[in-house]
Amino acid sequence: MAVSERIGNGSDAAAELRAAAHRLDAGDALRPVRDRFTLPGDVVYLDGNSLGALPKAVPDRLAHVVAHEWGALGICSWTESGWWEAPERVGELIAPLVGAAPGQVVVGDSTSVNLFKALVAAVRLAGDGRDEVLVDSSAFPTDGYLAEAAVRLTGHRLVPVLPAEVPGRLGPRTAAVLLNHVDYRTGRLHDLPGLTAAVHEAGAYAVWDLCHSAGALPVGLDAHGVDLAVGCTYKYLNGGPGAPAFLYVRAAHQAAFDSPLPGWNSHAEPFGMRSAYTRAEGVTAARVGTPDILSLLALEAALGVWEGVDLAAVRAKSLALTDFFLECVDRYVPPGRLESVTPAAHEERGSQLALRTPLAAALMPRLIARGVVGDFRPPDLLRFGFTPLYVGFADAERAARVLAEELGAVGSTAG
Structure with a gap:
């Protein structure tokens, strides 16, 4: 009505x-x-699609992290305060907000870095014989920049398309498709279930950018069979300026997930300092370097606003x-x-x-x-x-x- x-x-x-x-x-x-x-007094804040408002729990949590965990405990906080496990722990808080079962979301790095990891990994999952990558031409420009870099690395060909054109452009040469869930300019919501199904029918892998949908609407990554997805946490998830992004790797793909950015945090023995790389198991393999602890723990506190929602x-x-x-x-x-x-x-x-x-x-x-x-x-x-x-x-x-x-x-x- x-x-x-x-x-x-x-x-x-x-x-x-x-x-x-x-x-x-x-x-x-x-x-x-x-x-x-x-919230700022006497202000109607309608810019949460760029930077979410400040959750009240964050300042005290950050003050404790700085004064006690960093100031008093120092390096011992990697173990005593759980810093080392924070990327996976915070990922578990985000997982239900994007419709993911436990063990599939890790937090760290920027959206851009995670997009690059996800797209190259998707191309590698597709294997030989598929040499095209479709990318949403209406997406935030960075998506296109990173897709170009990914195909330079993998030797594939980039094909810019609008989301509505994807079903008609898919074929036996398609390796992966990178799509935006919500258009950052217009607010148009694209058909994640239908487009993911079309990508899979063509034998390709679907990578979704959830920057403008995570925390704003149900996403259903597991239910709709999405292969990989990324999203920022400073918009509808209210993690703060420059808060680390998240990466979803479907459980069925984790054993074959091949990151183009292997780092010591994703090593099976990160403190072994071995010259040969052996990847960690599970979604931990998507980590790269030392996490940004202050931003990561601010995000963890911010996610408390979702309790009971x-x-x-x-x-x-x-x-x-x-x-x-x-x-x-x-x-x-x-x-x-x-x-x-x-x-x-x-x-x-x-x-x-x-x-x-x-x-x-x-x-x-x-x-x-x-x-x-x-x-x-x-x-x-x-x-x-x-x-x-x-x-x-x-x-x-x-x-x-x-x-x-x-x-x-x-x-x-x-x-």
Whole structure:
């Protein structure tokens, strides 16, 4: 049911929409989770798709790590404080958020490094006789850069394609396919189950970039047979700026997983200091070098906000929030001033909205000055990320109202 049908069609749109937001917030089962975050006062924070808000548990945890584990225990913390096992331990916290059984997720390195490891490993799993790698041409540019580097290393040919073109482009020469789950610009959600099945039917391996879906919606890596996946942890997982990324290696592939970046952390005897490399068993083989302990343990504390949270409820609220925001925009903004480039269909929408206007570059700084924080993507997109754990319906109404006011102000100035 559309919001306008729920609230009626009276003349006072602001009063009606605020009343609707109040009712929706009052019935929001996730509303108490907001108190687990430190949020800037009087700010509507809609940039969690770039950097998540600060969980309240993180500062004290970091203070303890610095003062006690590093300061008092020093190097003994590798064993006494569990630093050495942290990449796998934190991976176990992320695993249920992406639909993975234990023993398949490890945390460390950046998304870029993990993408490179995953794609080269997928090509090596495919073996001889397959010389093409398909890459999502609409993905974040780094994905393409790394795919080019991967094929230079492996001697394969790179084929850029849009996700919708993948089924028709697959063939006996396809070794691996690298796809983005949610388009970082538009918020379009791609068909992970269907595309993974198509890749497997062609005898190839599927690698998914989950940067804009992990923590925003159910992913179902195990259920849908994904081979390898990577994702950052500083967006919807709220791990902090530059927090280490995660890498998923399906259990069935771990014995044959061949990383292009073998390091001492992935050695079967890391402290044996042997000149010959013998890979560790399981997902530990995906580690490389010494983990970034401060960021890793900050992430571990941040993941505590997910205790008792149902991802299905997160997804339901995400869709309700984005529907409500679009309804508010429709009520507040005159027709023709903004174009939503995010799909209207729920099955094709992530947890962000992208609105197109030629005034976007001038408009976003004004919104931020008014306490509505989103971001701008050239040449003409306003992006708004809706993190259901801490964004409410009143936030969505206020953001749409301020957007309409500033759009009118910028438009009159431009005119």
